Amino acid sequence: MRIVIALISGLLFGLGLVVSNMINPDRVLAFLDVAGGSWDPTLAFVMGGALIPMALAWIWSRRQAYPFAGSAFPEPPRFGPDLRLVAGAAMFGAGWGLVGFCPGPALSALTLGGTPVLIFVAAMIAGMVLHLLLMLMTHRR
Amino acid sequence: MHIDFTDWSMGLIGGLFIGAASALFLLGLGRVAGISGITGDLLMGNKNGRFLENLAFVAGIVLCPLIYAQVVAAPVIQITESLPYLIVGGLLVGFGTRLGNGCTSGHGVCGLSRLSVRSFIATGTFMVVAALVVAFLKTRLG
Numbered sequence: 001m002r003i004v005i006a007l008i009s010g011l012l013f014g015l016g017l018v019v020s021n022m023i024n025p026d027r028v029l030a031f032l033d034v035a036g037g038s039w040d041p042t043l044a045f046v047m048g049g050a051l052i053p054m055a056l057a058w059i060w061s062r063r064q065a066y067p068f069a070g071s072a073f074p075e076p077p078r079f080g081p082d083l084r085l086v087a088g089a090a091m092f093g094a095g096w097g098l099v100g101f102c103p104g105p106a107l108s109a110l111t112l113g114g115t116p117v118l119i120f121v122a123a124m125i126a127g128m129v130l131h132l133l134l135m136l137m138t139h140r141r
Numbered sequence: 142m143h144i145d146f147t148d149w150s151m152g153l154i155g156g157l158f159i160g161a162a163s164a165l166f167l168l169g170l171g172r173v174a175g176i177s178g179i180t181g182d183l184l185m186g187n188k189n190g191r192f193l194e195n196l197a198f199v200a201g202i203v204l205c206p207l208i209y210a211q212v213v214a215a216p217v218i219q220i221t222e223s224l225p226y227l228i229v230g231g232l233l234v235g236f237g238t239r240l241g242n243g244c245t246s247g248h249g250v251c252g253l254s255r256l257s258v259r260s261f262i263a264t265g266t267f268m269v270v271a272a273l274v275v276a277f278l279k280t281r282l283g
Contacts, residue, residue: 010201088241
């Protein structure tokens with residue numbers, strides 16, 4: 001049941017990225033190019049549209065004891081903002097600005113975007129593995 | 142500045158789909174639909190018992206555009222960046238989203254809608270840095 005829900009959610013997420021054209025990094029860069037003269041506001045509408053059902057879902061989740069197919073809802077973050085959060089977000093932002101891909105759209109463009117997308121996703125996964133290895137190394141000490 | 146009605150209305154509709162997908166993930170599974178988090182979790186294998194559902198979610202995102210291209214029309218995807226940009230950009234996105242515990246979906250969609258202070262700070266940071274990088278590249282490269 002959980003696997004079916006996850007698959008439907010993934011398909012719906014991918015559909016949203018295609019319909020909004022956020023699968024295309026050029027559109028994302030056109031949003032990020034705030035001072036460019038021909039600013040493309042689409043990403044703001046995508047974010048706004050996504051926040052509506054999700055805000056309702058959080059409200060609904062507070063009235064439910066359990067998810068439909070799970071044992072608990074996610075806890076609020078255990079700690080406040082810290083340097084790791086800001087440094088990580090800044091690194092992510094830099095990479096996002098370089099190419100126009102964040103993780104979701106990059107994955108969604110894998111089958112249709114050709115070699116550049118394959119290279120980007122491979123590098124992205126390498127970055128994640130690098131972080132994982134670094135965490136394992138620092139935790140061992 | 143140009144505002145194309147079809148552009149932003151499709152953005153809004155697509156956004157609603159993305160929000161509905163995240164809502165389903167939360168209400169159905171009790172999990173935050175953060176792409177970087179789920180992809181990172183997937184790399185851990187099945188030690189957490191979530192391997193198959195992580196895989197199913199990622200497979201949905203990867204395969205949906207392919208199905209869409211067959212049934213409706215192939216979406217336009219323009220990538221003009223050269224190889225070093227793709228590699229450095231990918232590494233930064235992968236490492237940064239794991240270090241900062243989230244990306245546009247986890248912090249941007251799921252965190253902001255929950256009014257999480259951490260997510261407001263993260264989203265503000267990556268939006269501003271990304272815009273600065275775009276502006277910098279434009280002035281440097283013309």
